[in-house]
Amino acid sequence: MSSQVHGTQHFDKAKRAEVKFSDEAMKVVETIISHYPEGKQKSALLPVLHVAQAEFGGWLSPEVMDYVASILKIKPIEVFEVASFYTMYNLKPMGKCVLEVCQTSSCWLNGAEDIVKYIEKKLNIKVGETTADGMFSLKVAECLGSCGTAPMLQCGASYHENLTYDKVDKILDNYKSEGKLRSYTDHDYKNTL
């Protein structure tokens, strides 16, 4: 197992031994598994991966995927094939706050490209990169269902809509001063619908 390759990341047996959900996260995972009939626990995979990503630093390492496989009693490859299919799972380390700017039609019609350029300049990174301090990663996303409140960006569970440059400044300042990992599973989302 120690030489197994997951994407570009290598599996580390020593690290794997350290991966373990907190009691709180384990409770959430058990509740998710209970939603499915006996023997169908694989169905819990997508939601459990979200919990794992939030719990283990915002990305899914080969060790974390192996751990999730052991909990759901499935093969590690079944976890990897799902994690690599869906866009919300990160297979490499990311910044604490991943900014995902929607770029599809309605957002483009309302200036999404300018928002991307503005953030690139402000953070001095390109799309797909992470700031040197590890605070922000910038991504573009396909339609996030916010077309009537375009342009928009998502960070963790929060939707930030009707963006202007001023608004982007404020949003980024807030996240920076907060300084914490932002995840899709966060309960303190700030949607602005």
Next chain:
Amino acid sequence: MGKKLLIHNDKVANIHTLEVYRAHGGYASVEKALKTMTPDQVTDEVKKSGLRGRGGAGFPTGMKWSFLAKPEGVNRYLVCNADESEPGTFKDRYLMEKIPHALIEGMITSSYALGAKSSYIYIRGEYFYVARIVEKAIAEAYAAGWLGKNILGTDFSHDCYVQVGGGAYICGEETALLESLEGKRGNPRIKPPFPAVAGLWGCPTVVNNVETIAAVVPIVNDGGEEYAKIGIGKSTGTKLISASGHINKPGVYEIELGIPVEEFIYSDEYCGGIRNGKKMKAVVAGGSSVPILPTELILKTAKGEPRLMTYESLSDGGFATGTMLGSGGFIVMDEDTSIVKNLFTFSRFYHHESCGQCSPCREGTGWMEKILKKFLNGTANESDVNLLWDIQSKIEGKTICPLGEAAAWPVAAAIRHFKQEFLDVARSKKFVDVSHYNRLNKINA
């Protein structure tokens, strides 16, 4: 003011709570169905209503329900498709966020009709916060006895769960959704068998859109015939329209099917006309997959009749001069919009979202994106327009699921109605984006 059946209470304070929802007549359909109707009677009302699937395909809901296999001793499932991802569509998000109990009430009443002991609401992962709202509402419903064992003291017991996705447009296709719900990649299944026979974990399953399930509530409350009085012909009832783009009042509107498209775009009750006094250039009427139409064809059919917001009127003329109601994702573009670049955003989208199972879609969507990129780079030739046409024609009808068509139709329609614009860009060897709508600078100036 048109009649509203789904989001008439959206502005009521705290309507997302069970207490307020109940005070406004919530859960009456559960009481009526469980205490006074048989499951088949509920299905009959849905058939009488003429309700059609609100996710985009427009298939009659009552008929879909009647296909559900009911073998003895096998669980049946209702799955709600809340994987709203069609560009231009955000109505289900609005409904779930504002009035989550409307969906849960519909889930219970529909599950009673279908004999489903459990149901799942599959919500796209990006809507995680919406899933939180729905989960909270479900917990309230359990605490008040609307979910769980022996609801209202009857024999009917029901459990309802939320599952979040992982970010994949394809999971809005019902068999891909079921794969995803089983913890797999969202690769659509070959049909038959249809989910009504072998769906979730191989069991008979009905998959319905959020809005479809919510519409079951007024249908059961008022009767299917009453619902069918709204609308025109086979387009009965009300429809949520997500309006976006260059309009004065973007947002979610509930319309009576049958109002003129012109009224929807220009009246203050709805979109309020085009922003900044600009003229309208084109409209995508039902989400990114449906054919784009230029102003003259969206307002009037080729026969010169006013175009109406119905399944039939919008598709009048076929794809040559018509479009589709689809999901109701209504994107309006002003006169400065580049159709070429808008199409590029669509093709990039479909390339990104192709699951990769079928070669025509996996390869074709990438080719179309690449060629459109050439137009934006100023390196396209006139012959590339024909090449684009050729590629799209070889995707349609040649894939397991309709993502192939969804990717091909917008390309075909853009060339069909705006060919000159493509040729102009190719000839001039440079792309000038005058459509760059700079609202952002204006606000900051």
